Amino acid sequence: MAEQTSLATLMATQPIFDRHQKIVAAELLYRSDDNRSVFDIGEKQATTELLYNLGTGIAEQVSHFQKLVFINVSADFLMSRAFLPVPSENVVIELVERIEPTEAFIESVQYWYKKGFRFALDDFEFKPSWYSLLEYASYIKVDTLGANPQEVLRKKEALSHYPVTWLAERIETKEEYAIYYNAGFDLFQGYFFAKPSIVYGKVLPPSSLQFTRILSALSNQDVGISELAEMVSADPNLAFKLLKIANSPFYRGHLPVESVYDVISRLGLDYLRRWMLIFGVLKDSAREHAELILTRAHLCELLTKAHQVRGSQGADAYLVGLMSGVDLLLEIEPSTFIDSVNVSNAIADAVVKETGMLGEQLKLARKIEQCVMLKHMDLLEPCWLELYRQARRHALDVVKLSELAQNSFT
Incomplete structure (x- = not known):
């Protein structure tokens, strides 16, 4: 019998709550045993490893995966049009603010949108260059840390004609939660509710024989x-x-x-x-x-x-x-x-x-x-x-x- 090796870091997960403070989804985050960041290995490789660990990792902590999951996906990954090996009904693809919404990128989003995938505009900063993506968005995530609540609410109202779900992220205090709750936000995420937790497990090694x-x-x-x-x-x-x-x-x-x-x-x-x-x-x-x-x-x-x-x-x-x-x-x-x-x-x-x-x-x-x-x-x-x-x-x-x-x- 082979000796058991220590468990590996598969990813981190942070729950997302609704207005009744019930967990309705979770964001999956890249983590590694050697503490390398997404920027150290590149966003495309981080996306690849996260999806691979999600599909093939063996972990005891599976409760988060029974709900909708939000996943950060790099621009290169989306534009390859060959990846995303997960059913569309189970995931929300987060488009991070670092992405430059070029014409080619928007066409790729449209391609996956027609395949049934849903998108969240992550750390949305209300930049006009991102407005062309609003028609494909199901969720808008607003980073509340350091934000001016009144300014956020004013801009949110200006986009009220879009049928999107609004998510306030990085909520750290009860007072912040109350502000965005009263402003009509639908979902909430942040340290006030729960910090990201590491998911440990055994990673199945890739194979090339066949x-x-x-x-x-x-x-x-x-x-x-x-x-x-x-x-x-x-x-x-x-x-x-x-x-x-x-x-x-x-x-x-x-x-x-x-x-x-x-x-x-x-x-x-x-x-x-x-x-x-x-x-x-x-x-x-x-x-x-x-x-x-x-x-x-x-x-x-x-x-x-x-x-x-x-x-x-x-x-x-x-x-x-x-x-x-x-x-x-x-x-x-x-x-x-x-x-x-x-x-x-x-x-x-x-x-x-x-x-x-x-x-x-x-x-x-x-x-x-x-x-x-x-x-x-x-x-x-x-x-x-x-x-x-x-x-x-x-x-x-x-x-x-x-x-x-x-x-x-x-």
């Missing part, structure tokens, strides 16, 4: 989910990340995920494509570990088919084999990982307790794996050894194909 191959396949409009599921299944780290994303608050469905096919079906090809682009910014691989877990996963699948396990087509056994390796690949206890995703009880019990029909196949796969490693092949049934060899050849072929695809792509 990145280039899948990205190439996704450029083909006729690619099928079955074909993509086969490619994703070939990379354990990638399968883990996509499984976590599919079960994040942004995508979580009512039915449990039973296979990689289900993961892709839930995300959809468009969001899969966007997440793959983010993985391309943050990629990594570990061949030896991938070979081991791929062998185990395929062996579980072969054993399940050989034993004709009732109600199983093999895909669920493959997923059990993959998920049994999170301790080795990601240094996360399987039980911790299982708690963060929505899988069936049969799969969860198989991975954590090695119980049930699927658990029996995993237990047998581990036994075969151990006998081979210790060169005790005489303890194995010949048919088991043959299945292991098939699984091993499959794993090596898949890794080799992935490396060839990556080399040809680069």
Whole structure:
């Protein structure tokens, strides 16, 4: 069992309150273990890491993510038009005052607005250059710290014909809250209510084994989910990340995920494509570990088919084999990982307790794996050894194909 590493800083979150002082949303803020700021690493990279941690991080503090979240997104990120791998109904994109609202930028905002995304004008200073963005804004956030309340209220009244929700941020005293409450502000944020709190968790490492191959396949409009599921299944780290994303608050469905096919079906090809682009910014691989877990996963699948396990087509056994390796690949206890995703009880019990029909196949796969490693092949049934060899050849072929695809792509 891999030794548990300390939890990483995923982000910070600060709640947003309505006029009844109930939490209705939260702003997500970039934070890092090394205390680098957004300006140290660049706004585009900060946006990338924040979205990545939001989708793939495993954290106990999940209450904020069950509500609407406000996220600062850089101008470059928006203008790329290839990112934003989150459903529009769950997020509000904050446009910070540092952005220069050029014609090209406004066109990008309009593009995402037509896709259903909502926008907040952050630290709004009532500059005429920003008025062209008001028709796309659902929220206006006013920085109250050091502001002249009467001046703010006068300018707010001048824009009263816009159907926007007004948010007073950086409220630090009861008196400030009363002023903006009486002025008709709808939402409130600041130290008077709650300071930003750090969200700690385990970050799933990016993977590149199948990145280039899948990205190439996704450029083909006729690619099928079955074909993509086969490619994703070939990379354990990638399968883990996509499984976590599919079960994040942004995508979580009512039915449990039973296979990689289900993961892709839930995300959809468009969001899969966007997440793959983010993985391309943050990629990594570990061949030896991938070979081991791929062998185990395929062996579980072969054993399940050989034993004709009732109600199983093999895909669920493959997923059990993959998920049994999170301790080795990601240094996360399987039980911790299982708690963060929505899988069936049969799969969860198989991975954590090695119980049930699927658990029996995993237990047998581990036994075969151990006998081979210790060169005790005489303890194995010949048919088991043959299945292991098939699984091993499959794993090596898949890794080799992935490396060839990556080399040809680069």
